[in-house]
Amino acid sequence: MPASRRPNQLFRNLNAKIAAIPMILTASVVFLGGTAWTVFYSFTGSKLLPKLKWVGVSQYERLWNTKRWIVSIENLAIYGICMLILSFVIGFLLAALMDQKIRFENTFRTIILYPFALSFIVTGLVWQWVLNPEFGIQGIVRNFGWESFAFDPLYNPDIAIFGVMLAALWQGSGLVMVLMLAGLRGIDQEIWKAAKIDGIPAWKTYLLIVIPMMRPVFITALVLITSGIIRVYDLVVAQTSGGPGLATEMPAKYVYDYMFRAQNLGQAFAASTMMLIAVLTVVIPWAYMEFGSKKHG
Amino acid sequence: MVNPSLLPAAPKVVGPRGPKPTKAISPRNIMLYGTLIVVALYYLLPLYVMVVTSLKGMPEIRVGNIFAPPLEITFQPWIKAWAEACTGLNCDGLSRGFWNSVQITVPSVIVSIAIASVNGYALANWRFKGSQIFFTILIFGSFIPYQVMLYPIVILLREIGLYGSLTGLVIVHSIFGMPILTLLFRNYFTSLPEELFKAARVDGAGFWGIYFRIMLPMSLPILVVAVILQVTGIWNDFLFGTVYTKPDIWPMTVQLNNIVNSTQGVKEYNVNMAATILTGLVPLVIYFVSGKLFVRGIAAGAVKG
Numbered sequence A: 001m002p003a004s005r006r007p008n009q010l011f012r013n014l015n016a017k018i019a020a021i022p023m024i025l026t027a028s029v030v031f032l033g034g035t036a037w038t039v040f041y042s043f044t045g046s047k048l049l050p051k052l053k054w055v056g057v058s059q060y061e062r063l064w065n066t067k068r069w070i071v072s073i074e075n076l077a078i079y080g081i082c083m084l085i086l087s088f089v090i091g092f093l094l095a096a097l098m099d100q101k102i103r104f105e106n107t108f109r110t111i112i113l114y115p116f117a118l119s120f121i122v123t124g125l126v127w128q129w130v131l132n133p134e135f136g137i138q139g140i141v142r143n144f145g146w147e148s149f150a151f152d153p154l155y156n157p158d159i160a161i162f163g164v165m166l167a168a169l170w171q172g173s174g175l176v177m178v179l180m181l182a183g184l185r186g187i188d189q190e191i192w193k194a195a196k197i198d199g200i201p202a203w204k205t206y207l208l209i210v211i212p213m214m215r216p217v218f219i220t221a222l223v224l225i226t227s228g229i230i231r232v233y234d235l236v237v238a239q240t241s242g243g244p245g246l247a248t249e250m251p252a253k254y255v256y257d258y259m260f261r262a263q264n265l266g267q268a269f270a271a272s273t274m275m276l277i278a279v280l281t282v283v284i285p286w287a288y289m290e291f292g293s294k295k296h297g
Numbered sequence B: 001m002v003n004p005s006l007l008p009a010a011p012k013v014v015g016p017r018g019p020k021p022t023k024a025i026s027p028r029n030i031m032l033y034g035t036l037i038v039v040a041l042y043y044l045l046p047l048y049v050m051v052v053t054s055l056k057g058m059p060e061i062r063v064g065n066i067f068a069p070p071l072e073i074t075f076q077p078w079i080k081a082w083a084e085a086c087t088g089l090n091c092d093g094l095s096r097g098f099w100n101s102v103q104i105t106v107p108s109v110i111v112s113i114a115i116a117s118v119n120g121y122a123l124a125n126w127r128f129k130g131s132q133i134f135f136t137i138l139i140f141g142s143f144i145p146y147q148v149m150l151y152p153i154v155i156l157l158r159e160i161g162l163y164g165s166l167t168g169l170v171i172v173h174s175i176f177g178m179p180i181l182t183l184l185f186r187n188y189f190t191s192l193p194e195e196l197f198k199a200a201r202v203d204g205a206g207f208w209g210i211y212f213r214i215m216l217p218m219s220l221p222i223l224v225v226a227v228i229l230q231v232t233g234i235w236n237d238f239l240f241g242t243v244y245t246k247p248d249i250w251p252m253t254v255q256l257n258n259i260v261n262s263t264q265g266v267k268e269y270n271v272n273m274a275a276t277i278l279t280g281l282v283p284l285v286i287y288f289v290s291g292k293l294f295v296r297g298i299a300a301g302a303v304k305g
Helices: A014-019 A021-041 A058-064 A067-098 A105-117 A120-130 A137-143 A160-185 A189-197 A202-213 A215-231 A234-239 A251-260 A265-292 B027-054 B058-063 B076-083 B094-125 B131-141 B146-159 B166-191 B194-202 B207-218 B220-236 B239-244 B252-260 B269-290 B292-302
Strands: none
Touching: A014 A021, A014 B094, A014 B207, A021 A265, A021 B094, A021 B131, A021 B146, A021 B166, A058 A067, A058 A265, A067 A105, A067 A160, A067 A215, A067 A251, A067 B027, A105 A160, A105 B027, A105 B269, A105 B292, A120 A160, A120 A234, A120 B027, A120 B220, A120 B252, A120 B269, A160 A215, A160 A234, A160 B027, A189 A202, A202 A215, A215 A251, A215 A265, A234 B252, A251 A265, A251 B146, A251 B239, A265 B146, B027 B076, B027 B269, B058 B269, B076 B094, B076 B269, B094 B131, B094 B166, B094 B207, B094 B220, B094 B252, B094 B269, B131 B166, B146 B166, B146 B239, B166 B220, B166 B239, B194 B207, B220 B252, B220 B269, B220 B292, B239 B252, B252 B269, B269 B292
């Protein structure tokens, strides 16, 4: 940058600067400032109100000694890993199905994507009802005569998390499919022809040629799905309220409950800082790969 | 599969040539469409169950199964959900939440898009020193979990006296909608031919003149996408609605959750399902009406330009 020696540097392009004030405030005060504030106060003993009583890392020590937090993390890990794998597999399979030059493609896409328009609250409540052990799927199978049939994900702590996952997949897999479909459509048709001429079977072409070529789409989907997973909150609140027991507790819910119910702000800040760290470990490598290597922005 | 012996002898060519003969019923098609139909049924099932349940009376729900169509159709649950269901002490149904959500969504959509489009315009055509840095922070900020910024915003809103008010919630929605919308508008304005902007500059138009007379009218396609994105996003919001409002102005999603998951009284599943459909209706209508535009909206939101 050449150092320009204009006296009125600040007032150049003044209108644009005035117009950008909301953006500047949001970026600096809310995003940067707010994050720094939360991280800073996670080292204090704030209870009902934020207080500058320095306690070092004892909030974090307490956090990692709280059973509910540990269970939340375990739940998130199980939910996250399964969600990631299933979202990718289902999303890709659906996209591959839709890419077979089928008729009524628009109709099928509309049907698969519509749950994405619904809120997590609506999703959670619907699946709470469908999975109701008395009247839902379990009740129906039992009515057919299979009395011992058990499928009550929302009442059995061992599998409750999979009940939530069922709902989350229903809501979100359409989006993954749309992304993957866009990726598949971006693949040059010549590749398919070439593979066909070489006599490579279709599944092998997908696995060895097409999927590696779709890397950017996969990474976008990965970042989207992961940040969605770490944020999961409304769905659990609506579907299970974290229960039965602690079976579907999630970190985001931990933060909310300590912040606005248990009036233990320090704990909530420590927990949310941990969430921030989790997101950053995903986003920073991604940003580095996406924008660090190209340098043509 | 076509038996090769039925084909006319063509020894030189390995494999079929020319356009593939299309047969309506082949094992491949049966598999393909069979799978697709099963998948479609799975996605439609909850919607069907919702509608069916909401049209039954409670006695029928207790004896039947949730997939059975109603024997006697009743609209009573709908009326109750809309006008009589209770949240806490208020027993005027979801209609209250509906109007609250309207009052929240309309100004939030307008304000957030107005701010973001000006931002995008400034970033595309009037870059200043540091503008890129703030934009980068903004985009990174969209990945920060909301939980991290919840409390600082509570304090900020309390300081300016807007905590618990509609205006406060509108500000919050404008803040959190800003990254994605700014990105959308910036990319759109960057893709417009630069000559347009230069010609207007030569003719003496300034920052706002160019924005209102040229850029804004030209941004109609992206404006529609942004409106769809924001209306569904803000209507479906739950977290900000619970944190930054009080029960009187709760948005529909928060009220719905309170009605359905309240622990008092007998569970009225039909009313609950009617209330659930009512809450999902606005985004669903937008989705089905806008069709391809909705897809473009989420794709634009997802695949960064």
